[in-house]
Amino acid sequence: MRKSQMNDALNSVFRPKSVAIVGASRFPGKIGYEILRNLKEYGYKGKIYPVNPAADKILGIKCYHNVLEVPGSIDLAIISIPAKFVPPVIDQLAEKGTKAAVVISSGFSEVGNRELEEDLIRRARRGGIRIIGPNVFGVLYSPTRLNATFGPRDVRPGKIAFITQSGALGIALMGWTVTEKIGLSAVVSVGNKADVDDADLLSWFREDENTKVVLIYMEGVVDGRRFLKEARLTTKVKPIIVLKAGRSKKGMAAASSHTGSMAGADVVYSASFKQAGVLRAENLEQAFDWAIAFSAERFPKGNKVVIITNGGGVGVMATDSCEAAGLEVFDPPEDLKREFKKYMPEFGSAKNPIDLTGMATHEEFRGAMRSAIKHKAVDCIIALYCETAVSDPIKIAEVIKEVFDLSNKPITATMIGGERVNEAMAFLKENGVPVYPDTERAVSAMAALVRWMEKRSL
Numbered sequence: 001m002r003k004s005q006m007n008d009a010l011n012s013v014f015r016p017k018s019v020a021i022v023g024a025s026r027f028p029g030k031i032g033y034e035i036l037r038n039l040k041e042y043g044y045k046g047k048i049y050p051v052n053p054a055a056d057k058i059l060g061i062k063c064y065h066n067v068l069e070v071p072g073s074i075d076l077a078i079i080s081i082p083a084k085f086v087p088p089v090i091d092q093l094a095e096k097g098t099k100a101a102v103v104i105s106s107g108f109s110e111v112g113n114r115e116l117e118e119d120l121i122r123r124a125r126r127g128g129i130r131i132i133g134p135n136v137f138g139v140l141y142s143p144t145r146l147n148a149t150f151g152p153r154d155v156r157p158g159k160i161a162f163i164t165q166s167g168a169l170g171i172a173l174m175g176w177t178v179t180e181k182i183g184l185s186a187v188v189s190v191g192n193k194a195d196v197d198d199a200d201l202l203s204w205f206r207e208d209e210n211t212k213v214v215l216i217y218m219e220g221v222v223d224g225r226r227f228l229k230e231a232r233l234t235t236k237v238k239p240i241i242v243l244k245a246g247r248s249k250k251g252m253a254a255a256s257s258h259t260g261s262m263a264g265a266d267v268v269y270s271a272s273f274k275q276a277g278v279l280r281a282e283n284l285e286q287a288f289d290w291a292i293a294f295s296a297e298r299f300p301k302g303n304k305v306v307i308i309t310n311g312g313g314v315g316v317m318a319t320d321s322c323e324a325a326g327l328e329v330f331d332p333p334e335d336l337k338r339e340f341k342k343y344m345p346e347f348g349s350a351k352n353p354i355d356l357t358g359m360a361t362h363e364e365f366r367g368a369m370r371s372a373i374k375h376k377a378v379d380c381i382i383a384l385y386c387e388t389a390v391s392d393p394i395k396i397a398e399v400i401k402e403v404f405d406l407s408n409k410p411i412t413a414t415m416i417g418g419e420r421v422n423e424a425m426a427f428l429k430e431n432g433v434p435v436y437p438d439t440e441r442a443v444s445a446m447a448a449l450v451r452w453m454e455k456r457s458l
Ligand code: ACO
Pocket: 022, 023, 024, 025, 026, 027, 030, 031, 032, 051, 052, 053, 054, 055, 065, 066, 079, 080, 081, 082, 083, 085, 089, 104, 105, 106, 107, 135, 136, 137, 166, 167, 168, 171, 189
């Protein structure tokens, strides 16, 4: 019962036909104004109802003085008014038959105001409304062009659902994903998690065809058992990457005062994540590196990797990283070695790592990479390029993309060099090819794919 009601409510959150913004402000720069503007300008196509007792029109959209004046039904309410005024609005929304509300307002349990939060949730339960928050920056779902946040407006559509317990960090990362050309299916700020929590969201994203990987920044979970149950079911279908902060004693204390989380012993989290098949990232960079690789939707059958490079040094570094990460840099069978030798001078190496040498151009990369994707002994390919005067980084990137498009094996790439390499990497990112500025990151992303596949098949 709870589950189907929750799913209906989350359908209203992510695919609403109508959205009311309670506390839509007349003044640019105020949160209620910026949410309305994001909603309008990101291209949401449903009905938008700004609610403000003192306004008739904001941003050219007709306003209503209170929720009950809104003529149609309200699928989703975004509430951005001072905390103490929120509970009565919940009663009005219940009268309208609203199923879900996102409470932006701060001033609840995170500052010790537990009674107000309990009152909010009591009224929501009574009225059949599920609450995201309070104390959040909003919700974004790119397939429905719903940007009901006061974060950046132009988030790139993609396949990563990002759930964050930290507000400021979440907003900052939304902006960062734009410059890094990382696409997101959803962003959910969960704040105090007084009602909807990570487990509920996992259950929804598991079924969501637009989401291929879920990335969670968390400081703690409310109901560990339920989280692990949903996580276990989800990782069978799609990967979950968790960045869990509050490892140290002082970090745990900070988490507790930030979002009121019961942080709990870090080792327990680590062990439980591992058991449930959740991938725990060490830091933000790693979490997104992995998510980018999963977004490419090519999965390895095993851990046998071929490293193809024009630089001996990066080949050696990547080999070290592979060994540490559990990827096998295996000796290729003779027929594959013969293939590789066609694309290198006498002094190249057809042993893994495949060193095409500094003479290699995009033609040699093309030949070697195509041979690798065709051969059944190879599970995955890591392509490493160092900029030289005899090769064109843009052409190299075009070849990597060309082979990536042909391949159902995963490929990660590293490109190292100057301005032209930056351009080439931007081209690859734009086209969804996992590319990283150093070898260790390309290896780490590939190893995450392998770990998930291994765990999933258990
Ligand atoms: N129904 C509809 N509109 C109302 C109601 C009501 N019951 N009550 C007030 N309003 C209107 C106001 O008239 C006002 O409109 P105006 O600007 O045109 O005059 C608007 O709603 C907002 O009300 P204010 O009283 O001006 O409140 P303000 O905008 O200053 O603050 C807010 C509201 C943003 C919710 C604030 O209380 C708050 O909680 N801020 C923190 C939010 C936050 O940071 N959340 C966590 C995000 S995560 C992170 O850390 C980044």
